[in-house]
Structures are given as structure tokens and as C-alpha cells.
Amino acid sequence: MKSKVKKLSEQEKTRNLTETGVINFKNRLNLVLEGLSGNAFAKKVGMSEAVIRDYLCGKTYPSLNRLAIIAQKCDVPIEWLATGKGGCRLADESSGQVSVHIPFHNLNETNKAFSVLESIPFDLTLIKHHNYDSKDLAAVWAKGDSMEPTISNQDIIIVNKANCKPIDGFLYAVQYDDQISVKRIQHQGSNLVLISDNPKYPNIIGDKNDLQNFKIIGHVIYLLKNLD
Template sequence: MPRHSNSEQILSGQELHPGFGAAQIIGRMIDALKVGTQSGLARELGVSRGAISDAKAKNKVPSDWMLKLFRAYSLNPFWLETGRGAMFLREDEVREDLQVTDAVQQDGYEYIPLVEARLAGGGGSSETSDKVVGYYAFRRSWLRGRGALESMRLMRVTGESMEPTLQDEDVVLVDLAQHDILVGKIYAVRMDDEIVVKRLERKPGKLVLVSDNRKYYEPLDVPVGDQTNVEVLGRVLWVGRELM
């Protein structure tokens, strides 16, 4: 069995990037699985040897092959496509948070990483790690209309200050490239060593952090400038909720 190693790379879509052809990807599959030949790879994938040859001829690797090897061996699709990063993802980083269905085996999806960092809806969250713990699948066309794919991360919300909009344990999609403040929109904000999620407003020399649950959480005015450690990390674009 292949040994797993750590990776925090984003899983890209299944369309081949310029300069990385099907022959190179298939070669990396063979090397990673140590099967030696295209016939051996075909057996692992449950396809005919001719299907491997067809993929090379058409310069397109079916996305369900990538998904199958990811599920079976934690083989890193980013490494398969580009040759960069770790060959395998650690098993403890590939958890049930990977939300995929059979439809994801079709082209047109991006895998966005869910990281350990939590956005506090209440007091600040001290969990700020960018370690990847899973992936959610989104339609590529939907994402491209909303922000920079390479800068998107998923994080969980902790606390109740943003209720009813955001609830405890909700998963939110954050574009870390969107730093310009649109008044009233929701952002992830780093304050010293903590992260909070709030609506943002501006006052002269101040950033106003506004909670939706105003009955218990008053707006907070935070001075901005060279002497303060406040950073707008990115804008919240989407929220998903699990029904317990």
C-alpha cells in the first residue's frame, strides 16, 4: 500500500492545465501505485487497457479516475495534475467532511479545502491553522463568478453572535483575496492572534465590527492604523449548514 504524507494543496478541477498532459498524469498514477504498466493501472481503475490508451490519445483523464484514486489511496489530485506538492494526503486529513456525490465525477467542479481555522461568532477564535481537514465540491462556473478560486477556503463558525445568519458549526466559504470593504457584507477578520466573523462598517480611523445577534452583542469599534494588529482576511461568500 502507498504510504501517505502531508499535503495542504488545493485540489484543482479535472480539466488539464496547460503543459500537463494525460500521458504525464497517467505516468504519475502508475508510479504512485507501483503497478508498473498501463495494464496494471487499468486493473486498479477497473477499466480496460484501451481506456487508458484512449485517455492519452485524447489528452483528457476522466475525472472519476482521479476521484477513485483519491478515495481509495488518498492520492493527491493536485500532484497528479501538476507533479507538485505531496503525492498522498494523510488519511486523517481526508475525513467525512469531503462532500461529494456521483455527480462530482463529471467535469465542471472544483474542490475547495476546509481548514482547521475557525471563525468566532462571539469571542475570538484561537484556532487559526490553515491545515486542510477535508474538501467540499462546488461548481466551477458558480465559483468563478464570485471570486478567486485559488484564494478560497472553507472554515467553520463557532458561537452565536452572527445568528440567525450564521449559526454555530456552520461552514462558510471565504475568498481570502477580497479585502476591500463593502459596507454591510460579512468578513473574516484577524485581531491579534484571533479570528472573528462579522459584518463590517467604517468610521473615520475605525473599523466597526457588527454582529447580527445585536440583542447580546453590541457593535465593536476597532481603531485601524500602523499601531493596531487588525487585518481583513477575506469576504464570506456562502454558508452551508448540516442538519443534526
């Protein structure tokens, strides 16, 4: 009889947590981490890693005092953190937004290369952790082996179109000869050199003052490898 009463009590507790929104605290805490490891976040808020780990897996919930500390250290509303109600800069919790769809970059309207997969979902916390604007991001299919071993055929590359200023050694998506390629950039006097990681491919050289033959689409920020 006692065990039955205890079971009902647990059901009541779960119902209360669900109705108030507290049960989804772990999801909001994952957003608040903004890409930090559990250990780094624990140091940020002055708590033990074990405590944060229990919060993230939904094993326990924070006291009001600890909830207030996390909200203050992470600059989020305490009501949103506790219940999911109200607005927050990290995500629109009411819509369940934890990812954004990044469109594939097309050369023109008639290009059908991306007809099978026109956008890709991407973790919102990664974008916000690095202060990227999702509207500036585009996905590009990797084609061929010119960037092996770094990038393989059919890998997916995420580029930041807001960053087109070339820096030596960095990877950029570049449009030239009616195609998109990813190359390393190198400044050589008045020339801008596009370099392939695969040594069998020659460098492509363009005049910095006359870059009509190719343009930089954006800086490569993420690479999604095809492991098949």
C-alpha cells in the same frame, strides 16, 4: 421477433453514443449553463425551455445546427460540447472535474481545529459563474452564536481571500485575538467597526491606520448551513 430486433437496435444506439462520448452531453451542458436557470439559458441560446430540459435530462440530443448555436452562444468548442474531446475553458472533462476542493483556513501550522475535515468539495459551476478563482477561496468553520440568526454554530463559510477591501454592511472573515470570526463591516470616521448580528455582542472597534490587532481574511461569498 420484431421486438427483439428493436431491442438490439437500441443497444447499438446506446453503444454508439457511449463510444463517441455523446451520451455525456447532458453533463457538459450543465457546465455550460454556468449557474443560469434552464429558462434563462433557453433565452440565451434562442431555444425553448422544454428543449433545454430534455437535453439536460438526457432524453434527447441536439441536432448539429442547434449544437453549433449553443457552442457559439456559450463560447465553447463544438467538438468538446458534442463529444467531450479537446480542451474547454469550463472544465477538464477528461478528468471528470465538476468540483474543486476548497481548503479550510488555519491560523497557523499547529492549529488542529480542522483535522477531521481539511477541505470541502465545491461546485465548479458556481465558482466560474461568478468569476472567482478557486485558488483564492478558503473555508472557515463558524463558531458560537455571535452572528445568529444569519450564521449558526458549525456552519461552513466560503470566503474570497482576493477581496479584502471592506465595504459597509458586507460580511467578512476577520482574524483577531488568535481566532477567526465573521463580522459585518462598518466605517465610522477613522475607525473600522466589526458588528455581530446577535445584539448581545458588543461591537469591536479598530483604527483604520493601525489594524495590527485584526486583519480581514476575505469577503464571505457562500454560507453552507448545518440543518441538523
